[in-house]
Amino acid sequence: MIPELPDLPVRAVLDTLTGALTASGGAVLVAPPGTGKTTVVPLALAADTPGRIVVAEPRRLAARAAATRMAALLGEPVGRTVGYAVRGERRVSSGTRIEVVTSGLLVRRVQADPELPGVAAVLLDECHERHLDADLLLALLLDVRAGLRDDLRLLATSATVAGDRLAALLGGVPVVTAHARVHPVAVEHLPPARGERVEAHVARAVRRGLAEHEGDVLAFLPGAGEIGRAAALLADLPGVDVLPLHGRLPAARQDAALAPGPRRRVVLATAVAESSLTVPGVRIVVDSGLARVPRVDHRRGLPGLATVRVSAAVADQRAGRAGREAPGVVYRCWPEHEHGTLPAAPEPEIRTADLARLALELACWSTPDGAGLSWWDPPPPGPLAAARELLRALGAVDARGAVTHRGRRMADLGLHPRLARALLDGAAAVGSRPAAEVVALLDAAGPASSSDVDTELRRLRSAGDAAGQRWRAESRRLAGLVTGGPDAPDPARVVALAHPERLARRRAPGSPVYLMAGGTAAELPPGSGLGDAEWLAVAEATRDPGRPHAMIRLAARADAELAADAARPLLAEADEVSWAGGDVRARRVRRLGAIVLAERPLPNPEPGRVRATLLDGLRREGPGLLRWTADAERLRQRLAFLHERLGPPWPAVTDTALLDRAADWLEPELSAATRRADLVRIDAGVALRRLLPWPEAARLDELAPDRIAVPTGSRIRVDYGGAEPALAVRLQETFGWRETPRIAGGRVPVVLHLLSPAGRPAAVTADLASFWHTGYPRVRAELRGRYPKHSWPEDPLTAEPVRGARR
Known part of the structure; x- marks a missing residue:
C-alpha cells in the first residue's frame, strides 16, 4: 500500500506512529507542511489497519488534492483505493480503503450514524487551523469514542507545536514529531507605497521576485477579487503563466495550479495554499499579510467575511512554502518593525464566526449547549445563545432547545439554517427550482457582479464562466433535495425567508438609506439599479469601518405585502410611550421589527408609562x-x-x-x-x-449658612459653587475680624475674597489672622494712594469697620 517515495520526513516516524495508535488508540502527529503527513500517513494506516481510513480536511480543495495525490502515488485513478467526498460530489467505490472528506461532511455522517460502521481510523488533518467544523468534528468524535467506539483510532495532525493540547484532548495520547529538512528561506520586507492597493502591492513584489530569483512564485492574497485584479496587473509578463488558486475555481483550474508547467508560473492563491497542498516548483513566496476569515457582528446581525492581518504562525507557514524543495525567498508586504505586532496564532473560528450551524448540530447531538463535550475552545455562551434563539425562530428547535423534525431536515441539507429554511419554505412558496437558484446565489462565496438579485440571476443563467457553471450545478443539486409547487419565481420572497430581519424600507423619499427590520441602517451603493425601490429584501450587507451605515451588497425588490407575509413573526402592534423630540410621545404603532408601518396618537396613555417616560427624559x-x-x-x-x-x-x-x-x-x-x-x-x-x-x-443654616455676618453687620452671601466655600467682602468691612469664619461645625474655613473699594479682588485668604500681619501692609501700601477717601488704618484689628468712604 505504501509506494516507494523520496525520503520524506514522515516516513521515519511511521513505525512509532502506528505503534502509538495501536497502544493508545490515538496519537498526535506534529509535522511541517511538505513532510507527507497528509498523503503518506493515510497510506501507511491503510496498510496496517483493517477497515476504512477517513481523512478529514478543512477545505474542499485540499480534500480533492490529497485524494488525487495519494491515488497518483498508487498509480490508480481516484475512486478506486483512494476516493474523496465533498458537498455535491463523491468519488468512491466498493474497494475504497481511504476516503478524504471535508470536516463538515464528516460531521453529517457522524450525526447520521455515530458508530461509523466500517471505519477503523479517522485522521483529522491540519487541526492547528482551528476551523469551526474541524473543532466540532473533534468534539463529536471524542464523544463517539468515549461512548460507542472505544476501538476507533483517532490521529490528529498539526503543522505547529500545539501537540500537547491536542494530546490532552485525545486522552493523553503520545505526540509524534517528524522533523523536516528545512531549506533556508531569506526574508525581505517590502512595505506598501502610500495609498497602494493590496493587489498592486503584491503584483509589484511578484515582478521583483521574478527579476531577482529563479523558480516559480506563490503569492498569497486575501480573496478571489484581489486575485483577479492582481492577475490582470500581471497579464503582460513574458514567458510566465499566471494561475489563480482558490476554492471557487472549477476542479480543472485548481488542478492546473497544482501541477508543474513548461514555463515559469505565478500562482495567486488564498489561504487554501497555506497547508495540505503542495505547489511544485515554488522558490519565491509573496505574502500580502492578509487573510479573509469569518466574522459576525452579533449586535447588528451581519455575518460575513472580514479581511484581517495574518498571525505570526501563518506568516511562517507561508514563508516555508518557498523552502520546500530548495533555498528560497519570501517577500513580506509589510514593514519589518510591524512583524512583532502580529498575533501569535490564528483566532479560532469558534470565537468569531456565526454559530447557527454549530448550534443546530449540537441540538441534533442532543446537547444544545455543548455541555459534556470535550472542546479545544468551548463555544462562547453569548453567540451560542443568539444562535439557539435563531433556531427557535426558524422552527429548528423547540422551546427546550431540542431539535425538531424540521430541524433535522434542515441539518441534512448541509446549508446554513437560514438558507435551509429559505430552501424548504421557498420551494413550497415559489417552486423548488426558483428557490434553489436564489439559495445557491446566497450561498456562493465572493461578491456578486450586481447588487440586484434579479439581474445577477439572469446573468448566471447564461454565464459561461466558472462562477455561472458552478452556480447552475449547485442550483440543480439543491432543487433535487426538495419538493415544491409550480414555479412562481419571486426572488425577494426567498431572500426574505432566509433573512427576514433584513427586510428594509427606505428612510425618506429619494434617500439611498434603508432601515432594516433588525434595526440596522443600510445604504445602497451609487449606481444601483434598485434606487427607486421603496422596499428591499437584503441578501447581503456589510459594515465597513468609517462608514455611518452598512452597505447593501445584494438585494431584491420587495413590497409591504411581501414583507408582512414573509416576516410575519416580526409583525407587532403595541402602544408606545417614549421620550422623542424632547417631549412625551404616546402612539399606537404597527411595526415590522424596527420598521414603523403605521401609527396614530394614543389619547390616554397609561399613567405609569408616562411617569417612566418623563423619568427617561x-x-x-x-x-x-x-x-x-x-x-x-x-x-x-x-x-x-x-x-x-x-x-x-x-x-x-x-x-x-x-x-x-x-x-x-x-x-x-x-x-x-x-x-x-x-x-x-x-x-x-x-x-x-x-x-x-x-x-x-x-x-x-448653621452648618452651611446662606449668608455670614461681617463686623459691619452686613450679611454677605457665601458662594458654594467652587472647590471651597467663599465669601467676597470689601476689606474695610472686615476690620476687627480676628479669625477666619468656619462652617460645617468648625471643620471648614471660608475662603475670604477681600475686595478693594472698587469691588476688585485685593487679596484671597483662608487665614485672616496671618493676613493682617503679613498681607495687609502690602495691600495698604498699594491701595491707599489709589483710594484716599477710604479707611486704611495701620492697625486693622482695632480699627472700626466701615461700609463706604470716610466721612
Whole structure:
C-alpha cells in the first residue's frame, strides 16, 4: 500500500506512529507542511489497519488534492483505493480503503450514524487551523469514542507545536514529531507605497521576485477579487503563466495550479495554499499579510467575511512554502518593525464566526449547549445563545432547545439554517427550482457582479464562466433535495425567508438609506439599479469601518405585502410611550421589527408609562428640565457641600443621585405631569427640600449658612459653587475680624475674597489672622494712594469697620 517515495520526513516516524495508535488508540502527529503527513500517513494506516481510513480536511480543495495525490502515488485513478467526498460530489467505490472528506461532511455522517460502521481510523488533518467544523468534528468524535467506539483510532495532525493540547484532548495520547529538512528561506520586507492597493502591492513584489530569483512564485492574497485584479496587473509578463488558486475555481483550474508547467508560473492563491497542498516548483513566496476569515457582528446581525492581518504562525507557514524543495525567498508586504505586532496564532473560528450551524448540530447531538463535550475552545455562551434563539425562530428547535423534525431536515441539507429554511419554505412558496437558484446565489462565496438579485440571476443563467457553471450545478443539486409547487419565481420572497430581519424600507423619499427590520441602517451603493425601490429584501450587507451605515451588497425588490407575509413573526402592534423630540410621545404603532408601518396618537396613555417616560427624559436631558431658581441652585450647592464634607445623612445631589431618588423629591408633581411643560413648572428648590434629612435639617443654616455676618453687620452671601466655600467682602468691612469664619461645625474655613473699594479682588485668604500681619501692609501700601477717601488704618484689628468712604 505504501509506494516507494523520496525520503520524506514522515516516513521515519511511521513505525512509532502506528505503534502509538495501536497502544493508545490515538496519537498526535506534529509535522511541517511538505513532510507527507497528509498523503503518506493515510497510506501507511491503510496498510496496517483493517477497515476504512477517513481523512478529514478543512477545505474542499485540499480534500480533492490529497485524494488525487495519494491515488497518483498508487498509480490508480481516484475512486478506486483512494476516493474523496465533498458537498455535491463523491468519488468512491466498493474497494475504497481511504476516503478524504471535508470536516463538515464528516460531521453529517457522524450525526447520521455515530458508530461509523466500517471505519477503523479517522485522521483529522491540519487541526492547528482551528476551523469551526474541524473543532466540532473533534468534539463529536471524542464523544463517539468515549461512548460507542472505544476501538476507533483517532490521529490528529498539526503543522505547529500545539501537540500537547491536542494530546490532552485525545486522552493523553503520545505526540509524534517528524522533523523536516528545512531549506533556508531569506526574508525581505517590502512595505506598501502610500495609498497602494493590496493587489498592486503584491503584483509589484511578484515582478521583483521574478527579476531577482529563479523558480516559480506563490503569492498569497486575501480573496478571489484581489486575485483577479492582481492577475490582470500581471497579464503582460513574458514567458510566465499566471494561475489563480482558490476554492471557487472549477476542479480543472485548481488542478492546473497544482501541477508543474513548461514555463515559469505565478500562482495567486488564498489561504487554501497555506497547508495540505503542495505547489511544485515554488522558490519565491509573496505574502500580502492578509487573510479573509469569518466574522459576525452579533449586535447588528451581519455575518460575513472580514479581511484581517495574518498571525505570526501563518506568516511562517507561508514563508516555508518557498523552502520546500530548495533555498528560497519570501517577500513580506509589510514593514519589518510591524512583524512583532502580529498575533501569535490564528483566532479560532469558534470565537468569531456565526454559530447557527454549530448550534443546530449540537441540538441534533442532543446537547444544545455543548455541555459534556470535550472542546479545544468551548463555544462562547453569548453567540451560542443568539444562535439557539435563531433556531427557535426558524422552527429548528423547540422551546427546550431540542431539535425538531424540521430541524433535522434542515441539518441534512448541509446549508446554513437560514438558507435551509429559505430552501424548504421557498420551494413550497415559489417552486423548488426558483428557490434553489436564489439559495445557491446566497450561498456562493465572493461578491456578486450586481447588487440586484434579479439581474445577477439572469446573468448566471447564461454565464459561461466558472462562477455561472458552478452556480447552475449547485442550483440543480439543491432543487433535487426538495419538493415544491409550480414555479412562481419571486426572488425577494426567498431572500426574505432566509433573512427576514433584513427586510428594509427606505428612510425618506429619494434617500439611498434603508432601515432594516433588525434595526440596522443600510445604504445602497451609487449606481444601483434598485434606487427607486421603496422596499428591499437584503441578501447581503456589510459594515465597513468609517462608514455611518452598512452597505447593501445584494438585494431584491420587495413590497409591504411581501414583507408582512414573509416576516410575519416580526409583525407587532403595541402602544408606545417614549421620550422623542424632547417631549412625551404616546402612539399606537404597527411595526415590522424596527420598521414603523403605521401609527396614530394614543389619547390616554397609561399613567405609569408616562411617569417612566418623563423619568427617561430627565435622564437624557438632566434635571435642568425643571425650574431652577437662583435660590434653588444655591440650596443644591449647599447640600452638595455638606454631603462632600460631612457625608450621610446629607444627600448626594448630583444629576445621577437626584434621578435615582426621583420618587423621594419629585412627588407628587412627577406623577401629575404628562408632558415636558409640566416638568418645567416644577419648582426644583421646593422639591429639593424634601431630601433634607431630619432632624439634621434644622442645622442647615448653621452648618452651611446662606449668608455670614461681617463686623459691619452686613450679611454677605457665601458662594458654594467652587472647590471651597467663599465669601467676597470689601476689606474695610472686615476690620476687627480676628479669625477666619468656619462652617460645617468648625471643620471648614471660608475662603475670604477681600475686595478693594472698587469691588476688585485685593487679596484671597483662608487665614485672616496671618493676613493682617503679613498681607495687609502690602495691600495698604498699594491701595491707599489709589483710594484716599477710604479707611486704611495701620492697625486693622482695632480699627472700626466701615461700609463706604470716610466721612
